[in-house]
Amino acid sequence: MAEQPLLQVEDLRVSFNTEEGLVQAVDRASFSVRRGEVLAIVGESGSGKSVSVMTLIGLTRGPNARFEGRAIFEGRDLVSASEGELRKVRGAGIAMVFQDPMSSLDPVYRIGDQIVEQIRAHESGVSKAQALDRAVELMERVGIPRARERIRSYPHEFSGGMRQRVMIAMALSNAPKLLIADEPTTALDVTIQAQILDELRQLRDQTGAGIILVTHDLGVVADIADRIVVMYAGRVVEQGTLDEIFYDPQHPYTWGLLGSITRIDRDRSERLPAIPGLPPSLLAPPQGCHFRPRCPHAFERCTQVPELISRLADAPDHLDRCWLSVEEKRTLRQVGDQIGLATGETVIS
Amino acid sequence: MARFAIRRFIAAAAVLFVISVLTFLIFQVIPNGDPAARIGGQHANAQTIAQIRKTWGFDQPVYVQYLRTMKQIFTGQVVSYSQGVNVLDSIRQGLPATISLAVGAGIIWLSLGVLFGVITAINAGKFTDKSLTVLAFVGVSCPPFFLGALAIYYLGYKAGIIPLGGYVSFTTSPWQWFTHLIAPWLVLSVLFIGIYSRVLRSTILDTENEDYVRTARAKGLSERQVMRRHILRNSLIPIISLWGLDFAQVIGGGAILTETVFNLHGVGQFAAYSIQALDVPPVLVVTMLTAFFVVLFGAIVDIFYAVLDPRIRLSV
Numbered sequence: 291m292a293e294q295p296l297l298q299v300e301d302l303r304v305s306f307n308t309e310e311g312l313v314q315a316v317d318r319a320s321f322s323v324r325r326g327e328v329l330a331i332v333g334e335s336g337s338g339k340s341v342s343v344m345t346l347i348g349l350t351r352g353p354n355a356r357f358e359g360r361a362i363f364e365g366r367d368l369v370s371a372s373e374g375e376l377r378k379v380r381g382a383g384i385a386m387v388f389q390d391p392m393s394s395l396d397p398v399y400r401i402g403d404q405i406v407e408q409i410r411a412h413e414s415g416v417s418k419a420q421a422l423d424r425a426v427e428l429m430e431r432v433g434i435p436r437a438r439e440r441i442r443s444y445p446h447e448f449s450g451g452m453r454q455r456v457m458i459a460m461a462l463s464n465a466p467k468l469l470i471a472d473e474p475t476t477a478l479d480v481t482i483q484a485q486i487l488d489e490l491r492q493l494r495d496q497t498g499a500g501i502i503l504v505t506h507d508l509g510v511v512a513d514i515a516d517r518i519v520v521m522y523a524g525r526v527v528e529q530g531t532l533d534e535i536f537y538d539p540q541h542p543y544t545w546g547l548l549g550s551i552t553r554i555d556r557d558r559s560e561r562l563p564a565i566p567g568l569p570p571s572l573l574a575p576p577q578g579c580h581f582r583p584r585c586p587h588a589f590e591r592c593t594q595v596p597e598l599i600s601r602l603a604d605a606p607d608h609l610d611r612c613w614l615s616v617e618e619k620r621t622l623r624q625v626g627d628q629i630g631l632a633t634g635e636t637v638i639s
Numbered sequence: 640m641a642r643f644a645i646r647r648f649i650a651a652a653a654v655l656f657v658i659s660v661l662t663f664l665i666f667q668v669i670p671n672g673d674p675a676a677r678i679g680g681q682h683a684n685a686q687t688i689a690q691i692r693k694t695w696g697f698d699q700p701v702y703v704q705y706l707r708t709m710k711q712i713f714t715g716q717v718v719s720y721s722q723g724v725n726v727l728d729s730i731r732q733g734l735p736a737t738i739s740l741a742v743g744a745g746i747i748w749l750s751l752g753v754l755f756g757v758i759t760a761i762n763a764g765k766f767t768d769k770s771l772t773v774l775a776f777v778g779v780s781c782p783p784f785f786l787g788a789l790a791i792y793y794l795g796y797k798a799g800i801i802p803l804g805g806y807v808s809f810t811t812s813p814w815q816w817f818t819h820l821i822a823p824w825l826v827l828s829v830l831f832i833g834i835y836s837r838v839l840r841s842t843i844l845d846t847e848n849e850d851y852v853r854t855a856r857a858k859g860l861s862e863r864q865v866m867r868r869h870i871l872r873n874s875l876i877p878i879i880s881l882w883g884l885d886f887a888q889v890i891g892g893g894a895i896l897t898e899t900v901f902n903l904h905g906v907g908q909f910a911a912y913s914i915q916a917l918d919v920p921p922v923l924v925v926t927m928l929t930a931f932f933v934v935l936f937g938a939i940v941d942i943f944y945a946v947l948d949p950r951i952r953l954s955v
Contacts, residue, residue, distance in 0.1 A: 349856060381859035388857075393850040396869055397950055407868070411859045444949040460858075 295322035296468055296500040297346070302359035302369065304338070304345050313572045315341045317524040318359070320598065323468060323500040328490070330503045330515035332547065336569055338524040339504045343470045345369070347384050348376040363468065382412040385461035389473035391453035395445040401456055402441030405429070408463040428459040432489050451482035458489055465497065472504045487514050508547060512536065520544050523569050523580035526598055530608035540601065540610035543581045545623055579611065587614060587622055643942075651934040658930045659923060663705050666919045673697075674720045674919060695720075712924060721916040726924050730906055733892075736806040737905035739816065740898065741890035743824040748831035749882050755832060756839025756878075757871065763844060771836070778833035783826050787900035790822045804902035819901075827897040831885060835878060842874040849873070876947050883940030884933060891929030 304316040316338040361368040405425035429437035432455040475483035518535040520528040528541040546565035567584040578593035675692040711717040807815035892906030913921035
């Protein structure tokens with residue numbers, strides 16, 4: 291890897307002190323994003339994917355939160371950065387698009403004013419009129435028709451898809467190097483989802499920005515991601531390129547995730563495979579591998595935490611946290627694919 | 640807008656009608672409320688009272704009496720039973736004091752209520768929050784006649800900083816007007832400051848968790864900008880409607896205790912006196928005046944609401 295990654299996260303740990311005890315929301319997560327790359331972070335709710343990315347710009351900071359590890363962005367560690375330093379990064383170097391466009395825009399301000407606020411937050415020399423012109427350009431760029439008129443509208447006058455476009459336009463205001471999109475399509479209709487993903491893809495191509503896409507939707511991932519990080523119960527359990535994860539998944543949890551995608555080529559009468567059981571409570575996670583209680587292939591060794599390392603000779607960047615040997619994995623995975631992974635009774639149709 | 644105004648006008652007329660009927664009926668059933676006996680005085684004999692009853696029309700059916708009183712009110716002819724003076728004149732004389740009290744106190748309790756609300760919300764759970772919370776509860780539980788008496792005794796009688804009561808009009812002497820009103824303003828405000836700061840504190844803490852506040856932080860705005868432009872801006876909406884109604888109450892003569900303890904000769908004190916005398920016409924007029932202001936400010940608040948929150952439309 292000759293090129294320095296845009297963002298390098300190393301051993302990030304985030305824990306929250308709650309009334310019930312200490313919650314280890316993120317446990318030694320490491321990943322990196324390069325320029326012009328879409329990195330997808332995949333996992334169920336509570337897997338720590340949102341907390342990881344929000345920690346990067348300090349949105350999880352609070353009296354009850356504790357952080358360890360590093361996140362190097364443009365030579366600066368975001369985990370230990372002061373609030374003032376972080377503020378200069380937020381919206382400028384790293385911009386964020388959130389899950390629910392219906393509630394992420396302030397209902398009492400016009401769309402244009404909210405974009406102008408973003409522009410002027412980091413470029414105080416820009417006049418309001420100039421900023422408004424730029425807001426119109428940004429809105430046109432993300433495909434909002436009649437942007438010149440619509441700039442005077444309020445958020446409630448926009449549909450969900452249009453609002454998410456506004457959020458993206460706003461995020462682009464200060465030409466960020468890294469765009470974090472936290473479940474940007476989850477709250478939208480399927481047809482709108484595809485359009486929004488298209489916007490993100492175009493944007494990556496035009497600006498060369500890196501994108502972190504947080505999602506639980508593997509369909510979205512297959513559509514747009516270059517590399518994938520799979521998280522489970524606060525830990526990264528596997529990471530690799532799109533092809534590596536989809537065609538040669540190493541971790542039984544990843545098999546489960548891939549197995550539970552609805553597929554057109556499957557018989558409709560078949561039950562959709564589901565991973566039995568529930569993710570563990572992060573207050574008292576199981577000893578060793580967090581997936582152990584739900585894993586049909588667990589053995590004694592799994593009570594120790596496997597390192598996140600490459601176990602494949604021909605793919606040094608394909609990392610996973612599973613003690614099974616490569617051969618065992620290939621065999622078990624094939625059997626699993628034939629019989630379906632589900633042993634539980636959960637049915638989603 | 641025109642539709643809104645017409646609807647509100649009809650609603651106001653309906654409210655005034657119901658309020659006036661209720662007030663009038665209450666005085667019909669109150670024991671010892673016979674106006675003829677009161678006009679006649681302690682030593683009047685049965686014959687005099689019967690005579691009074693006839694001249695004043697108290698022997699006629701209730702609805703006739705009600706209609707006659709209403710007609711008097713709207714033609715400006717209504718006369719107090721106990722003093723025999725024109726009620727509208729008395730209210731007109733009391734209004735400057737009452738308006739001065741309401742405007743000054745309204746500004747004070749709104750600004751201090753917002754200030755303390757923001758301070759307690761920002762410092763939620765810390766010492767500042769806890770001590771101001773205790774103070775707010777003390778303020779809410781202190782009745783104006785108690786605080787007013789304390790102020791008059793210590794600041795007026797003992798220290799001589801403020802006058803012992805009364806009202807001086809602004810045109811006579813602005814400074815005198817101010818010194819006579821500063822204590823009533825503060826005493827009346829204490830209760831409202833307590834309530835408003837508590838309401839605003841909890842609204843701010845709720846708004847703090849809104850997604851758009853997270854967006855504002857993610858934009859790289861300073862904490863101060865996030866608070867002022869996004870959190871406070873949205874949290875003030877319920878406060879404004881509270882303020883409109885409370886202000887209407889006070890300006891319509893609702894600050895009876897404060898006006899009486901400071902002897903301001905305002906509409907509220909006039910109402911207090913009339914209630915003691917079980918004097919129907921003035922009580923009726925003051926009640927209707929208060930109701931009128933409440934309805935009026937309710938409409939103004941709704942217009943303001945629509946300006947503050949673009950999602951709300953006035954069509955309803």
